[in-house]
Amino acid sequence: MLELQNISFVVPGEGGGKTEILKDVSFTVSERFVAITGPNGSGKSTVAKIIAGIEKPTTGRIILDGEDITDLSVTERAKKGISFAFQQPVRFKGITVKDLISLAAGTNISVASACAYLSEVGLCAKEYINREVNASLSGGELKRIEIAMINARSTKLSVFDEPEAGIDLWSFNNLIKVFEGMYERTKGSILIISHQERILDIADKIVVIADGTVAQIGSKSEILPTLLAPTGCRYTAKEGNGYGKA
Amino acid sequence: MAKLDSIQQNLLQQVADIHEIPEGAFSLRVNGESFGIQSTEHIEIVKKTDQPGIDIYIKDGTKKESLHIPVLLAKTGITELVYNDFHIGRDCDVTIVAGCGIHNGGSEKSEHSGIHSFYVGENSRVRYIEKHYGEGDGNGQNVMNPTTKVFMEKNSYMEMETAQIKGVDSTDRATTAKLKDGATLIVHEKIMTHGEQYAKTYFEVDLDGEDCGTHVVSRSVAKDHSKQLFVSHVNGNNRSSGHTECDAIIMDSATVSAIPEIEANHPEASLIHEAAIGKIAGEQLIKLMTLGLTEKEAEEQIINGFLK
Numbered sequence: 003m004l005e006l007q008n009i010s011f012v013v014p015g016e017g018g019g020k021t022e023i024l025k026d027v028s029f030t031v032s033e034r035f036v037a038i039t040g041p042n043g044s045g046k047s048t049v050a051k052i053i054a055g056i057e058k059p060t061t062g063r064i065i066l067d068g069e070d071i072t073d074l075s076v077t078e079r080a081k082k083g084i085s086f087a088f089q090q091p092v093r094f095k096g097i098t099v100k101d102l103i104s105l106a107a108g109t110n111i112s113v114a115s116a117c118a119y120l121s122e123v124g125l126c127a128k129e130y131i132n133r134e135v136n137a138s139l140s141g142g143e144l145k146r147i148e149i150a151m152i153n154a155r156s157t158k159l160s161v162f163d164e165p166e167a168g169i170d171l172w173s174f175n176n177l178i179k180v181f182e183g184m185y186e187r188t189k190g191s192i193l194i195i196s197h198q199e200r201i202l203d204i205a206d207k208i209v210v211i212a213d214g215t216v217a218q219i220g221s222k223s224e225i226l227p228t229l230l231a232p233t234g235c236r237y238t239a240k241e242g243n244g245y246g247k248a
Numbered sequence: 249m250a251k252l253d254s255i256q257q258n259l260l261q262q263v264a265d266i267h268e269i270p271e272g273a274f275s276l277r278v279n280g281e282s283f284g285i286q287s288t289e290h291i292e293i294v295k296k297t298d299q300p301g302i303d304i305y306i307k308d309g310t311k312k313e314s315l316h317i318p319v320l321l322a323k324t325g326i327t328e329l330v331y332n333d334f335h336i337g338r339d340c341d342v343t344i345v346a347g348c349g350i351h352n353g354g355s356e357k358s359e360h361s362g363i364h365s366f367y368v369g370e371n372s373r374v375r376y377i378e379k380h381y382g383e384g385d386g387n388g389q390n391v392m393n394p395t396t397k398v399f400m401e402k403n404s405y406m407e408m409e410t411a412q413i414k415g416v417d418s419t420d421r422a423t424t425a426k427l428k429d430g431a432t433l434i435v436h437e438k439i440m441t442h443g444e445q446y447a448k449t450y451f452e453v454d455l456d457g458e459d460c461g462t463h464v465v466s467r468s469v470a471k472d473h474s475k476q477l478f479v480s481h482v483n484g485n486n487r488s489s490g491h492t493e494c495d496a497i498i499m500d501s502a503t504v505s506a507i508p509e510i511e512a513n514h515p516e517a518s519l520i521h522e523a524a525i526g527k528i529a530g531e532q533l534i535k536l537m538t539l540g541l542t543e544k545e546a547e548e549q550i551i552n553g554f555l556k
Contacts, residue, residue, distance in 0.1 A: 056534055080538050095553065096556045097553035105549065108540060
Protein backbone atom coordinates (compact mmCIF):
# COMPACT_ATOMS: atom_id res chain seq x y z
CA MET A 3 0.00 0.00 0.00
CA LEU A 4 1.13 3.51 -0.80
CA GLU A 5 0.29 6.28 1.59
CA LEU A 6 0.76 10.01 1.05
CA GLN A 7 0.75 11.85 4.36
CA ASN A 8 0.21 15.63 4.43
CA ILE A 9 2.24 16.30 1.29
CA SER A 10 2.95 19.91 0.41
CA PHE A 11 5.11 21.19 -2.43
CA VAL A 12 6.24 24.79 -2.57
CA VAL A 13 8.27 26.43 -5.35
CA PRO A 14 9.75 29.92 -5.61
CA GLY A 15 7.15 32.24 -7.11
CA GLU A 16 7.20 35.60 -8.84
CA GLY A 17 8.74 38.58 -7.08
CA GLY A 18 10.56 36.48 -4.52
CA GLY A 19 7.35 34.98 -3.18
CA LYS A 20 6.38 31.32 -2.94
CA THR A 21 3.81 29.28 -4.84
CA GLU A 22 2.15 26.33 -3.18
CA ILE A 23 1.60 23.65 -5.80
CA LEU A 24 0.31 21.06 -3.34
CA LYS A 25 -1.22 21.70 0.08
CA ASP A 26 -1.62 18.98 2.67
CA VAL A 27 -2.40 16.18 0.24
CA SER A 28 -3.16 12.84 1.91
CA PHE A 29 -4.59 9.66 0.44
CA THR A 30 -3.83 5.96 0.18
CA VAL A 31 -3.50 3.60 -2.77
CA SER A 32 -4.26 -0.01 -1.90
CA GLU A 33 -7.03 -0.77 -4.37
CA ARG A 34 -6.66 -2.34 -7.81
CA PHE A 35 -7.28 0.87 -9.80
CA VAL A 36 -7.09 4.33 -8.30
CA ALA A 37 -7.73 7.37 -10.51
CA ILE A 38 -6.62 10.93 -9.86
CA THR A 39 -8.58 13.55 -11.72
CA GLY A 40 -9.11 17.29 -11.60
CA PRO A 41 -8.52 20.38 -13.70
CA ASN A 42 -5.32 21.09 -15.59
CA GLY A 43 -2.74 22.80 -13.43
CA SER A 44 -4.24 21.46 -10.22
CA GLY A 45 -1.10 19.55 -9.25
CA LYS A 46 -1.95 16.00 -10.42
CA SER A 47 1.30 15.45 -12.31
CA THR A 48 3.26 16.83 -9.37
CA VAL A 49 1.68 14.16 -7.16
CA ALA A 50 2.86 11.49 -9.62
CA LYS A 51 6.39 12.93 -9.70
CA ILE A 52 6.50 13.05 -5.90
CA ILE A 53 5.50 9.38 -5.75
CA ALA A 54 8.21 8.43 -8.28
CA GLY A 55 10.82 10.51 -6.44
CA ILE A 56 11.41 12.99 -9.27
CA GLU A 57 10.27 15.82 -7.00
CA LYS A 58 10.83 15.97 -3.24
CA PRO A 59 7.90 17.17 -1.16
CA THR A 60 8.50 20.30 0.94
CA THR A 61 6.75 18.63 3.87
CA GLY A 62 4.95 15.36 4.41
CA ARG A 63 5.88 11.68 4.15
CA ILE A 64 5.43 8.92 1.58
CA ILE A 65 5.01 5.42 2.95
CA LEU A 66 5.22 2.26 0.81
CA ASP A 67 4.16 -0.95 2.53
CA GLY A 68 5.00 0.54 5.92
CA GLU A 69 8.40 1.86 4.86
CA ASP A 70 9.09 5.60 4.74
CA ILE A 71 10.46 6.19 1.20
CA THR A 72 10.34 10.02 1.31
CA ASP A 73 14.12 10.33 1.17
CA LEU A 74 14.77 7.56 -1.33
CA SER A 75 16.02 8.40 -4.84
CA VAL A 76 14.19 7.71 -8.11
CA THR A 77 16.35 4.60 -8.66
CA GLU A 78 15.77 3.25 -5.15
CA ARG A 79 12.02 3.71 -5.44
CA ALA A 80 12.02 1.99 -8.83
CA LYS A 81 13.80 -0.96 -7.21
CA LYS A 82 11.22 -0.98 -4.41
CA GLY A 83 8.54 -1.58 -7.03
CA ILE A 84 7.30 1.78 -8.31
CA SER A 85 6.88 2.30 -12.06
CA PHE A 86 6.05 5.60 -13.69
CA ALA A 87 4.77 6.22 -17.22
CA PHE A 88 5.47 9.80 -18.25
CA GLN A 89 2.79 12.04 -19.67
CA GLN A 90 5.27 13.04 -22.36
CA PRO A 91 7.55 10.10 -23.12
CA VAL A 92 11.23 10.77 -23.68
CA ARG A 93 13.06 10.20 -26.97
CA PHE A 94 16.52 8.68 -27.20
CA LYS A 95 18.82 8.77 -30.23
CA GLY A 96 20.25 5.33 -30.95
CA ILE A 97 18.35 3.40 -28.25
CA THR A 98 15.89 0.95 -29.79
CA VAL A 99 12.43 -0.08 -28.63
CA LYS A 100 13.83 -3.49 -27.70
CA ASP A 101 16.65 -1.87 -25.70
CA LEU A 102 14.15 0.12 -23.65
CA ILE A 103 11.85 -2.83 -23.03
CA SER A 104 14.88 -4.91 -21.99
CA LEU A 105 16.00 -2.19 -19.59
CA ALA A 106 12.47 -2.04 -18.18
CA ALA A 107 12.35 -5.83 -17.76
CA GLY A 108 15.77 -5.71 -16.08
CA THR A 109 17.15 -8.39 -18.36
CA ASN A 110 18.01 -8.79 -22.01
CA ILE A 111 14.68 -10.27 -23.01
CA SER A 112 14.08 -12.32 -26.11
CA VAL A 113 12.67 -10.80 -29.26
CA ALA A 114 9.54 -12.92 -28.73
CA SER A 115 8.94 -11.50 -25.24
CA ALA A 116 9.53 -7.93 -26.42
CA CYS A 117 7.09 -8.52 -29.27
CA ALA A 118 4.47 -9.82 -26.85
CA TYR A 119 4.64 -6.58 -24.83
CA LEU A 120 4.32 -4.50 -28.00
CA SER A 121 1.43 -6.53 -29.38
CA GLU A 122 -0.41 -6.01 -26.12
CA VAL A 123 -0.39 -2.24 -26.67
CA GLY A 124 -1.51 -2.61 -30.27
CA LEU A 125 1.82 -2.12 -32.04
CA CYS A 126 2.87 -4.47 -34.80
CA ALA A 127 5.95 -5.78 -33.07
CA LYS A 128 8.02 -6.61 -36.15
CA GLU A 129 7.87 -3.04 -37.37
CA TYR A 130 8.89 -1.51 -34.06
CA ILE A 131 11.25 -3.83 -32.27
CA ASN A 132 14.45 -2.47 -33.85
CA ARG A 133 13.35 1.11 -34.33
CA GLU A 134 15.13 3.86 -32.50
CA VAL A 135 13.06 5.69 -29.91
CA ASN A 136 13.77 8.97 -31.67
CA ALA A 137 11.86 11.74 -33.40
CA SER A 138 10.69 9.33 -36.14
CA LEU A 139 8.09 7.89 -33.74
CA SER A 140 4.82 9.74 -33.23
CA GLY A 141 3.58 10.86 -29.84
CA GLY A 142 0.95 8.12 -29.83
CA GLU A 143 3.49 5.41 -30.67
CA LEU A 144 5.75 6.63 -27.88
CA LYS A 145 2.86 6.54 -25.39
CA ARG A 146 2.18 2.91 -26.23
CA ILE A 147 5.85 1.99 -25.94
CA GLU A 148 5.85 3.74 -22.57
CA ILE A 149 2.93 1.55 -21.46
CA ALA A 150 4.68 -1.57 -22.81
CA MET A 151 7.70 -0.68 -20.65
CA ILE A 152 5.54 -0.50 -17.52
CA ASN A 153 4.08 -3.88 -18.47
CA ALA A 154 7.57 -5.30 -18.82
CA ARG A 155 8.47 -4.01 -15.36
CA SER A 156 5.40 -5.59 -13.68
CA THR A 157 5.84 -3.88 -10.32
CA LYS A 158 3.50 -3.64 -7.35
CA LEU A 159 2.68 0.02 -8.01
CA SER A 160 2.33 1.45 -11.53
CA VAL A 161 1.67 5.17 -11.96
CA PHE A 162 0.36 6.49 -15.30
CA ASP A 163 0.20 10.21 -16.07
CA GLU A 164 -2.60 10.70 -18.63
CA PRO A 165 -2.02 7.45 -20.53
CA GLU A 166 -4.89 8.14 -22.92
CA ALA A 167 -3.39 11.32 -24.39
CA GLY A 168 -2.40 10.86 -28.02
CA ILE A 169 -3.71 7.33 -28.49
CA ASP A 170 -7.16 8.28 -29.78
CA LEU A 171 -6.98 5.91 -32.71
CA TRP A 172 -6.45 2.99 -30.44
CA SER A 173 -9.67 2.34 -28.57
CA PHE A 174 -10.02 3.00 -24.89
CA ASN A 175 -11.28 -0.53 -24.47
CA ASN A 176 -7.86 -1.81 -25.42
CA LEU A 177 -6.17 0.54 -22.99
CA ILE A 178 -8.45 -0.69 -20.24
CA LYS A 179 -7.70 -4.30 -21.21
CA VAL A 180 -3.99 -3.52 -20.83
CA PHE A 181 -4.59 -2.21 -17.31
CA GLU A 182 -6.66 -5.26 -16.43
CA GLY A 183 -3.98 -7.57 -17.81
CA MET A 184 -1.35 -5.67 -15.85
CA TYR A 185 -3.33 -6.17 -12.64
CA GLU A 186 -3.71 -9.89 -13.32
CA ARG A 187 0.06 -10.15 -13.64
CA THR A 188 1.13 -7.95 -10.74
CA LYS A 189 -1.82 -8.13 -8.32
CA GLY A 190 -0.56 -4.68 -7.34
CA SER A 191 -2.10 -1.24 -7.59
CA ILE A 192 -2.43 0.91 -10.69
CA LEU A 193 -2.68 4.66 -10.18
CA ILE A 194 -3.92 6.54 -13.24
CA ILE A 195 -4.10 10.29 -13.71
CA SER A 196 -6.86 10.84 -16.23
CA HIS A 197 -9.64 13.08 -17.46
CA GLN A 198 -11.39 10.30 -19.33
CA GLU A 199 -14.68 9.09 -17.98
CA ARG A 200 -14.16 5.60 -19.37
CA ILE A 201 -10.93 5.28 -17.44
CA LEU A 202 -12.48 6.77 -14.29
CA ASP A 203 -15.24 4.24 -14.77
CA ILE A 204 -12.92 1.31 -13.99
CA ALA A 205 -11.51 2.97 -10.85
CA ASP A 206 -12.14 1.44 -7.46
CA LYS A 207 -11.32 4.81 -5.94
CA ILE A 208 -11.23 8.33 -7.38
CA VAL A 209 -9.20 11.17 -5.89
CA VAL A 210 -10.16 14.64 -7.13
CA ILE A 211 -7.39 17.20 -6.85
CA ALA A 212 -8.19 20.88 -7.34
CA ASP A 213 -6.02 23.89 -6.54
CA GLY A 214 -3.37 21.66 -5.04
CA THR A 215 -5.61 20.04 -2.45
CA VAL A 216 -7.69 16.89 -2.29
CA ALA A 217 -11.20 18.11 -3.09
CA GLN A 218 -12.92 14.74 -2.93
CA ILE A 219 -12.06 11.10 -2.33
CA GLY A 220 -14.45 8.25 -2.73
CA SER A 221 -15.67 5.32 -4.73
CA LYS A 222 -16.61 5.62 -8.36
CA SER A 223 -20.29 5.62 -7.46
CA GLU A 224 -19.79 8.49 -5.05
CA ILE A 225 -17.54 10.68 -7.18
CA LEU A 226 -18.48 10.12 -10.82
CA PRO A 227 -22.02 11.52 -10.56
CA THR A 228 -20.71 14.76 -9.03
CA LEU A 229 -18.19 15.14 -11.85
CA LEU A 230 -20.75 14.39 -14.56
CA ALA A 231 -23.59 16.53 -13.21
CA PRO A 232 -23.90 19.90 -14.94
CA THR A 233 -22.86 21.69 -11.76
CA GLY A 234 -19.98 19.29 -11.32
CA CYS A 235 -18.25 20.31 -14.53
CA ARG A 236 -16.33 23.09 -12.91
CA TYR A 237 -13.05 21.20 -13.27
CA THR A 238 -13.30 20.51 -16.94
CA ALA A 239 -15.46 23.08 -18.65
CA LYS A 240 -12.73 25.56 -19.47
CA GLU A 241 -10.23 22.96 -20.73
CA GLY A 242 -12.75 21.19 -22.93
CA ASN A 243 -11.87 17.64 -22.04
CA GLY A 244 -15.57 17.02 -21.48
CA TYR A 245 -16.37 14.33 -19.02
CA GLY A 246 -18.96 12.05 -20.49
CA LYS A 247 -17.95 12.71 -24.06
CA ALA A 248 -15.70 9.70 -24.38
CA MET B 249 54.89 -16.03 -40.98
CA ALA B 250 55.61 -15.15 -37.34
CA LYS B 251 52.86 -15.40 -34.71
CA LEU B 252 51.21 -12.42 -33.08
CA ASP B 253 51.68 -12.06 -29.32
CA SER B 254 48.72 -11.57 -26.97
CA ILE B 255 48.92 -7.75 -26.89
CA GLN B 256 48.97 -7.68 -30.68
CA GLN B 257 46.08 -10.13 -30.85
CA ASN B 258 44.04 -7.93 -28.53
CA LEU B 259 44.75 -4.85 -30.66
CA LEU B 260 43.75 -6.80 -33.75
CA GLN B 261 40.50 -7.80 -32.06
CA GLN B 262 39.79 -4.16 -31.16
CA VAL B 263 40.40 -2.67 -34.59
CA ALA B 264 39.34 -5.46 -36.93
CA ASP B 265 37.15 -7.79 -34.82
CA ILE B 266 39.45 -10.72 -35.60
CA HIS B 267 41.96 -12.66 -33.48
CA GLU B 268 44.28 -14.10 -36.02
CA ILE B 269 45.54 -13.47 -39.50
CA PRO B 270 42.39 -13.22 -41.63
CA GLU B 271 41.53 -15.32 -44.61
CA GLY B 272 41.46 -13.62 -47.97
CA ALA B 273 43.45 -10.55 -48.93
CA PHE B 274 45.27 -8.74 -46.17
CA SER B 275 48.18 -6.57 -45.30
CA LEU B 276 49.21 -6.48 -41.67
CA ARG B 277 51.64 -3.90 -40.42
CA VAL B 278 53.19 -4.32 -36.95
CA ASN B 279 55.53 -1.88 -35.17
CA GLY B 280 56.36 0.11 -38.26
CA GLU B 281 57.09 -2.83 -40.57
CA SER B 282 55.12 -5.05 -42.87
CA PHE B 283 54.24 -8.26 -40.99
CA GLY B 284 52.57 -10.05 -43.82
CA ILE B 285 50.86 -9.52 -47.14
CA GLN B 286 48.50 -11.87 -48.92
CA SER B 287 46.97 -11.25 -52.32
CA THR B 288 44.11 -13.22 -53.79
CA GLU B 289 42.97 -13.96 -57.32
CA HIS B 290 41.05 -10.68 -57.53
CA ILE B 291 42.84 -8.46 -55.03
CA GLU B 292 46.51 -7.78 -55.55
CA ILE B 293 48.57 -6.05 -52.88
CA VAL B 294 51.94 -4.61 -53.89
CA LYS B 295 54.45 -2.96 -51.57
CA LYS B 296 55.43 0.53 -52.65
CA THR B 297 59.08 0.93 -53.45
CA ASP B 298 59.41 4.71 -53.27
CA GLN B 299 57.71 5.27 -49.89
CA PRO B 300 56.22 3.22 -47.05
CA GLY B 301 52.86 1.70 -47.89
CA ILE B 302 51.05 -0.46 -50.40
CA ASP B 303 49.12 -0.30 -53.64
CA ILE B 304 45.99 -2.41 -53.76
CA TYR B 305 44.50 -3.39 -57.10
CA ILE B 306 40.97 -4.77 -57.07
CA LYS B 307 40.03 -6.27 -60.43
CA ASP B 308 36.90 -5.27 -62.36
CA GLY B 309 33.84 -7.23 -61.27
CA THR B 310 35.22 -8.41 -57.90
CA LYS B 311 32.18 -9.14 -55.75
CA LYS B 312 31.60 -10.10 -52.12
CA GLU B 313 35.26 -10.03 -51.21
CA SER B 314 36.90 -8.37 -48.29
CA LEU B 315 40.31 -6.91 -47.59
CA HIS B 316 41.85 -6.36 -44.16
CA ILE B 317 44.67 -3.88 -43.64
CA PRO B 318 45.15 -3.38 -39.89
CA VAL B 319 48.10 -1.57 -38.35
CA LEU B 320 49.34 -2.44 -34.87
CA LEU B 321 51.83 -0.47 -32.80
CA ALA B 322 52.85 -2.20 -29.60
CA LYS B 323 56.18 -0.46 -28.96
CA THR B 324 56.58 2.98 -27.50
CA GLY B 325 58.24 5.75 -29.51
CA ILE B 326 57.33 4.68 -33.05
CA THR B 327 56.37 7.37 -35.55
CA GLU B 328 55.32 6.30 -39.00
CA LEU B 329 53.69 7.72 -42.08
CA VAL B 330 52.17 5.22 -44.51
CA TYR B 331 50.66 5.69 -47.97
CA ASN B 332 48.04 3.18 -49.03
CA ASP B 333 46.37 3.51 -52.43
CA PHE B 334 43.26 1.53 -53.32
CA HIS B 335 42.59 1.10 -57.02
CA ILE B 336 39.10 -0.35 -57.25
CA GLY B 337 37.96 -1.45 -60.70
CA ARG B 338 34.50 -1.26 -62.26
CA ASP B 339 31.45 -3.16 -61.05
CA CYS B 340 33.01 -4.28 -57.78
CA ASP B 341 31.34 -4.90 -54.44
CA VAL B 342 33.94 -5.11 -51.69
CA THR B 343 34.45 -4.50 -47.98
CA ILE B 344 37.69 -2.98 -46.74
CA VAL B 345 38.53 -3.12 -43.05
CA ALA B 346 41.32 -0.83 -41.92
CA GLY B 347 42.18 0.36 -38.48
CA CYS B 348 45.00 1.16 -36.16
CA GLY B 349 45.58 -0.11 -32.66
CA ILE B 350 48.29 1.31 -30.43
CA HIS B 351 49.48 -0.25 -27.18
CA ASN B 352 51.86 2.24 -25.66
CA GLY B 353 53.33 0.94 -22.44
CA GLY B 354 56.22 3.38 -22.40
CA SER B 355 56.74 7.08 -21.97
CA GLU B 356 57.42 8.12 -25.56
CA LYS B 357 54.89 9.15 -28.17
CA SER B 358 53.56 6.52 -30.58
CA GLU B 359 52.19 7.97 -33.77
CA HIS B 360 50.62 6.49 -36.87
CA SER B 361 49.58 8.60 -39.80
CA GLY B 362 47.95 6.83 -42.70
CA ILE B 363 47.20 8.49 -45.99
CA HIS B 364 44.60 6.41 -47.80
CA SER B 365 43.54 7.20 -51.35
CA PHE B 366 40.55 5.46 -52.85
CA TYR B 367 39.96 5.38 -56.60
CA VAL B 368 36.48 3.88 -56.88
CA GLY B 369 35.61 2.64 -60.38
CA GLU B 370 32.32 3.03 -62.21
CA ASN B 371 29.32 1.25 -60.69
CA SER B 372 31.40 -0.12 -57.82
CA ARG B 373 30.29 -0.36 -54.21
CA VAL B 374 32.77 -0.09 -51.38
CA ARG B 375 32.19 -0.43 -47.67
CA TYR B 376 35.13 0.96 -45.74
CA ILE B 377 35.38 0.37 -42.01
CA GLU B 378 38.06 2.07 -39.98
CA LYS B 379 38.51 1.77 -36.22
CA HIS B 380 41.07 3.50 -34.09
CA TYR B 381 41.95 2.30 -30.64
CA GLY B 382 44.64 3.06 -28.11
CA GLU B 383 45.68 1.57 -24.80
CA GLY B 384 48.69 1.28 -22.53
CA ASP B 385 49.72 2.05 -19.02
CA GLY B 386 52.66 4.32 -19.79
CA ASN B 387 52.69 8.09 -20.06
CA GLY B 388 53.44 8.08 -23.77
CA GLN B 389 50.88 9.66 -26.04
CA ASN B 390 48.93 7.71 -28.67
CA VAL B 391 48.53 9.83 -31.78
CA MET B 392 46.71 8.96 -35.01
CA ASN B 393 46.28 11.27 -37.94
CA PRO B 394 44.40 9.57 -40.77
CA THR B 395 43.93 11.27 -44.10
CA THR B 396 41.43 9.78 -46.53
CA LYS B 397 41.12 10.92 -50.14
CA VAL B 398 38.25 9.55 -52.16
CA PHE B 399 37.82 9.81 -55.93
CA MET B 400 34.52 8.41 -57.11
CA GLU B 401 33.71 7.54 -60.71
CA LYS B 402 30.23 7.51 -62.26
CA ASN B 403 27.49 5.77 -60.28
CA SER B 404 29.89 4.46 -57.67
CA TYR B 405 28.89 4.12 -54.04
CA MET B 406 31.04 4.27 -50.93
CA GLU B 407 30.05 3.92 -47.34
CA MET B 408 32.64 4.87 -44.77
CA GLU B 409 32.28 3.98 -41.10
CA THR B 410 34.91 5.38 -38.83
CA ALA B 411 35.12 4.95 -35.09
CA GLN B 412 37.49 6.21 -32.46
CA ILE B 413 36.13 5.23 -29.09
CA LYS B 414 39.02 4.85 -26.74
CA GLY B 415 42.58 5.67 -25.89
CA VAL B 416 43.64 8.02 -28.67
CA ASP B 417 45.22 11.12 -27.13
CA SER B 418 45.32 13.25 -30.22
CA THR B 419 43.85 12.86 -33.65
CA ASP B 420 43.63 15.08 -36.68
CA ARG B 421 41.42 13.40 -39.24
CA ALA B 422 40.96 14.75 -42.75
CA THR B 423 38.67 13.31 -45.38
CA THR B 424 38.28 14.77 -48.86
CA ALA B 425 36.14 13.44 -51.67
CA LYS B 426 35.36 14.24 -55.30
CA LEU B 427 32.21 12.75 -56.78
CA LYS B 428 31.33 12.29 -60.44
CA ASP B 429 27.86 11.79 -61.99
CA GLY B 430 25.53 9.65 -59.92
CA ALA B 431 28.10 8.83 -57.23
CA THR B 432 27.10 8.55 -53.57
CA LEU B 433 29.27 8.91 -50.49
CA ILE B 434 27.94 8.08 -47.04
CA VAL B 435 30.07 8.79 -43.98
CA HIS B 436 29.26 7.74 -40.42
CA GLU B 437 31.79 8.92 -37.91
CA LYS B 438 31.79 8.12 -34.19
CA ILE B 439 34.17 9.68 -31.74
CA MET B 440 34.46 9.58 -28.00
CA THR B 441 37.13 11.56 -26.20
CA HIS B 442 37.99 11.63 -22.52
CA GLY B 443 40.72 12.88 -20.21
CA GLU B 444 42.77 15.54 -21.94
CA GLN B 445 42.28 14.15 -25.45
CA TYR B 446 41.92 16.23 -28.58
CA ALA B 447 40.13 15.25 -31.77
CA LYS B 448 39.84 17.30 -34.92
CA THR B 449 37.88 16.03 -37.84
CA TYR B 450 37.66 17.70 -41.21
CA PHE B 451 35.56 16.81 -44.24
CA GLU B 452 35.55 18.36 -47.67
CA VAL B 453 33.24 16.90 -50.29
CA ASP B 454 33.02 18.23 -53.84
CA LEU B 455 29.77 17.27 -55.52
CA ASP B 456 31.07 17.72 -59.07
CA GLY B 457 28.86 15.31 -61.01
CA GLU B 458 25.22 15.49 -61.96
CA ASP B 459 22.90 13.76 -59.46
CA CYS B 460 25.65 12.82 -57.06
CA GLY B 461 25.08 13.05 -53.33
CA THR B 462 26.57 12.74 -49.90
CA HIS B 463 25.57 12.28 -46.28
CA VAL B 464 28.24 13.11 -43.72
CA VAL B 465 27.08 12.22 -40.23
CA SER B 466 29.25 12.63 -37.16
CA ARG B 467 28.20 11.62 -33.68
CA SER B 468 30.50 12.30 -30.80
CA VAL B 469 30.77 12.34 -27.04
CA ALA B 470 33.26 14.59 -25.27
CA LYS B 471 34.02 13.81 -21.62
CA ASP B 472 36.29 15.22 -18.89
CA HIS B 473 38.56 18.00 -20.22
CA SER B 474 38.71 16.74 -23.80
CA LYS B 475 38.33 18.98 -26.84
CA GLN B 476 36.72 18.29 -30.21
CA LEU B 477 36.53 20.26 -33.41
CA PHE B 478 34.30 19.23 -36.31
CA VAL B 479 34.62 21.02 -39.64
CA SER B 480 32.83 20.09 -42.82
CA HIS B 481 32.54 21.72 -46.23
CA VAL B 482 30.14 20.35 -48.79
CA ASN B 483 30.37 22.03 -52.16
CA GLY B 484 27.47 21.55 -54.55
CA ASN B 485 29.05 22.17 -57.95
CA ASN B 486 26.31 20.52 -59.99
CA ARG B 487 22.72 19.26 -59.65
CA SER B 488 23.36 17.30 -56.49
CA SER B 489 22.33 16.77 -52.89
CA GLY B 490 24.41 17.07 -49.76
CA HIS B 491 23.72 16.67 -46.09
CA THR B 492 26.13 17.19 -43.25
CA GLU B 493 25.24 16.58 -39.63
CA CYS B 494 27.20 16.86 -36.41
CA ASP B 495 25.56 15.72 -33.22
CA ALA B 496 27.55 15.90 -30.01
CA ILE B 497 27.00 15.13 -26.35
CA ILE B 498 29.12 17.25 -24.08
CA MET B 499 29.95 16.28 -20.51
CA ASP B 500 32.02 17.49 -17.57
CA SER B 501 34.40 20.29 -18.65
CA ALA B 502 34.79 19.22 -22.28
CA THR B 503 34.51 21.58 -25.24
CA VAL B 504 33.10 20.91 -28.70
CA SER B 505 33.09 23.18 -31.75
CA ALA B 506 31.12 22.34 -34.87
CA ILE B 507 31.61 24.29 -38.08
CA PRO B 508 29.44 22.87 -40.84
CA GLU B 509 29.67 24.78 -44.11
CA ILE B 510 27.72 24.24 -47.30
CA GLU B 511 28.37 26.02 -50.55
CA ALA B 512 26.01 25.87 -53.52
CA ASN B 513 27.72 26.73 -56.80
CA HIS B 514 24.87 25.46 -58.97
CA PRO B 515 21.19 26.49 -58.87
CA GLU B 516 20.07 22.86 -58.52
CA ALA B 517 22.37 21.96 -55.68
CA SER B 518 20.35 21.04 -52.61
CA LEU B 519 22.36 21.21 -49.42
CA ILE B 520 21.51 20.88 -45.74
CA HIS B 521 23.63 21.22 -42.65
CA GLU B 522 22.72 20.44 -39.09
CA ALA B 523 24.71 20.69 -35.91
CA ALA B 524 23.58 20.08 -32.36
CA ILE B 525 25.68 20.08 -29.22
CA GLY B 526 24.24 19.56 -25.79
CA LYS B 527 24.48 17.68 -22.56
CA ILE B 528 22.42 14.56 -21.89
CA ALA B 529 18.83 15.68 -21.29
CA GLY B 530 17.82 15.43 -17.64
CA GLU B 531 14.54 13.76 -18.56
CA GLN B 532 16.42 10.97 -20.39
CA LEU B 533 18.39 10.20 -17.23
CA ILE B 534 15.25 10.33 -15.09
CA LYS B 535 13.33 8.03 -17.43
CA LEU B 536 16.01 5.36 -17.21
CA MET B 537 16.29 5.87 -13.44
CA THR B 538 12.55 5.15 -13.11
CA LEU B 539 13.41 1.77 -14.68
CA GLY B 540 15.80 1.11 -11.79
CA LEU B 541 19.10 2.24 -13.33
CA THR B 542 21.47 4.42 -11.32
CA GLU B 543 22.37 7.80 -12.77
CA LYS B 544 25.74 6.44 -13.93
CA GLU B 545 24.19 3.36 -15.55
CA ALA B 546 21.61 5.58 -17.25
CA GLU B 547 24.38 7.80 -18.62
CA GLU B 548 26.25 4.77 -19.99
CA GLN B 549 23.14 3.45 -21.73
CA ILE B 550 22.46 6.82 -23.32
CA ILE B 551 26.04 7.18 -24.59
CA ASN B 552 26.24 3.58 -25.82
CA GLY B 553 22.99 4.03 -27.72
CA PHE B 554 24.09 7.36 -29.16
CA LEU B 555 27.35 5.91 -30.48
CA LYS B 556 25.91 2.56 -31.55
